[in-house]
Amino acid sequence: MSVKDRRSEQQAECEKLATGKLLHPDSYKRVSPFDETADDGAQRTFQWTFTSRTNQGGTGKGSVICKASNHLQMATVDVKQVN
Numbered sequence: 001m002s003v004k005d006r007r008s009e010q011q012a013e014c015e016k017l018a019t020g021k022l023l024h025p026d027s028y029k030r031v032s033p034f035d036e037t038a039d040d041g042a043q044r045t046f047q048w049t050f051t052s053r054t055n056q057g058g059t060g061k062g063s064v065i066c067k068a069s070n071h072l073q074m075a076t077v078d079v080k081q082v083n
Helices: 007-020
Strands: 035-039 043-053 059-069 075-082
Touching: 007 043, 007 059, 007 075
Parallel strands: none
Antiparallel strands: 035 043, 043 059, 059 075
């Protein structure tokens, strides 16, 4: 039996977790497609970039690396602001 492809669910969960870590989640805008950088059978790793409002009121760019389980609704994100 093959495992159901959960990419779209995984990406939605990753994006939800990433926006939840932002100071102004309502200003989040993904600016690159999801890039799947790894899949070891147990989890997939996705990367993408986004823009959002900064604490100074301007717009900043950020990047996300998300590791999402292929079997459970579970993911971890690492969000970084880049300029």
